[in-house]
Amino acid sequence: MEDQEKIIAELESDISELIDKELESSSAILGINIGTPEGTKVASKFKKSVRMTEGEITAANSSLVFLSSKMLKDTLNQDVAYNLITGKDLIVLSILTENITMITHLNRELAELEGLETYIIKLQKLALQISAIIETSDILKEEIFKGLKRAIPNTLVLAIITKDGLPIKIQSTMAEPILSAMIAALYNLSGVLLESGMEYSIIGGENGSVIIHDLDENRILALAVPESDERKLGQIIAKIKAIIQ
Numbered sequence: 643m644e645d646q647e648k649i650i651a652e653l654e655s656d657i658s659e660l661i662d663k664e665l666e667s668s669s670a671i672l673g674i675n676i677g678t679p680e681g682t683k684v685a686s687k688f689k690k691s692v693r694m695t696e697g698e699i700t701a702a703n704s705s706l707v708f709l710s711s712k713m714l715k716d717t718l719n720q721d722v723a724y725n726l727i728t729g730k731d732l733i734v735l736s737i738l739t740e741n742i743t744m745i746t747h748l749n750r751e752l753a754e755l756e757g758l759e760t761y762i763i764k765l766q767k768l769a770l771q772i773s774a775i776i777e778t779s780d781i782l783k784e785e786i787f788k789g790l791k792r793a794i795p796n797t798l799v800l801a802i803i804t805k806d807g808l809p810i811k812i813q814s815t816m817a818e819p820i821l822s823a824m825i826a827a828l829y830n831l832s833g834v835l836l837e838s839g840m841e842y843s844i845i846g847g848e849n850g851s852v853i854i855h856d857l858d859e860n861r862i863l864a865l866a867v868p869e870s871d872e873r874k875l876g877q878i879i880a881k882i883k884a885i886i887q
Contacts, residue, residue, distance in 0.1 A: 647779045650684055651795040657685040664768055665689060670752035670761065672732075674701045676772055679708070679738070680785050680802055681810045681861055688747065701860040703745040705808035707744045712818070713733055724762055733758070737766055738813070739773035741782060749796055776787065787811055787856070789885040790865065794878055798850070799866035801825060810861065825864045829854055844881060855882055 661674045665687060673688030677700035686696040694702070711722040723866070725736040743852040746765050753761050776782065790800060799814040799821075802842065807826030809818040832840040842855040850868045853875070857863045869875060 649779055649784060650682070653775065653781060654685045655767045656775060656886075658687065660768065661685060661687050661771060664765075668752075668756075668761075670749045670756065672749055674747075674768075675703065676778075677701075677704055677705060677743045678741070678781065678785060679743060679811060680787055681705070681743075681750040681804070682781075682785070684742070684781070688757055690746075695860075697860045699745060700743070701804045702806075702808070703736050704743045705720045705804055706745075707736050707743050708809055708811065709818075710736070726758070726762075734801070735762065735765060737769040739769050739775040741776040742769060744772065749867060753772065759814060780855055786863070787813075790863075790882065793881045793885060794865070794867065796869070797865050797867055799852070799863045799864070803862050803864070804860060805829070807863055821864075825854060825862055828857075829862050842882075844875060846875075851875055853879065853882070855879070856887070857886055 649814055657676055663666055664674060670691065673692065675686040675696060676684045677877055678684065681704035683696050683700040686699065692699070706725060706864070707722065710725045714720050714722045722738055727734040730751065733750045734884040735746045735748060737744045740829065744765070748761060758816055763824060786804065787800065791797060801814060801821060802810045803810040803822040803825055804810060805821045805826065809822040812818045812821060829840060830845050842853060845852040847870060849870055850866060852864065852866045852871055853865045863882070867878060869878065
């Protein structure tokens with residue numbers, strides 16, 4: 643995790659310059675947030691303060707593009723190009739590339755005056771440009787999902803979700819929304835019973851176990867392994883901690 647933070651710090655400077663230029667180029671663009679598909683924030687800047695933290699925005703956007711991508715693939719067998727949400731005064735445009743998620747806040751009146759298609763094309767180009775920068779870095783090698791699959795190859799289910807119970811990245815045969823809701827419910831109930839924040843919990847069975855682990859202030863990690871031996875489960879938890887801390 644420390645290596646990842648160092649890589650992000652190095653990337654943030656270059657990416658922030660691109661974001662600044664984009665914000666300066668148009669009064670309609672109110673803010674841009676860049677993250678990885680796993681919901682890790684890389685860079686973010688907004689002209690005005692927003693109610694959500696940058697980490698919450700990144701995690702929520704990663705979940706949004708994950709669900710949007712799955713829906714489009716399952717219904718039309720197509721890859722998602724963008725997700726556009728229109729409110730009274732605000733438009734939220736989310737874009738997914740192979741390496742990043744990008745969310746942009748737009749002033750609705752100004753963006754529609756110039757033409758939404760212009761902004762979609764413009765911001766897709768920016769996303770691809772930033773994605774190319776990310777691709778040449780080592781940040782994707784440090785992603786938690788890949789690290790856990792390497793460290794615990796017999797993992798049967800692997801999930802990263804928001805603390806609100808929304809899927810961000812999941813490897814499972816169970817429906818993602820159902821699995822995410824169950825993980826979040828178990829996490830929150832555990833915290834209630836502890837009367838404090840939960841670090842991790844183990845749901846043990848005869849031949850397998852599910853481990854739920856706090857990831858950061860916005861995300862939860864869960865994995866299922868075909869292991870019930872307490873000593874071996876302790877080793878798995880130690881591997882998880884080594885990767886996420």
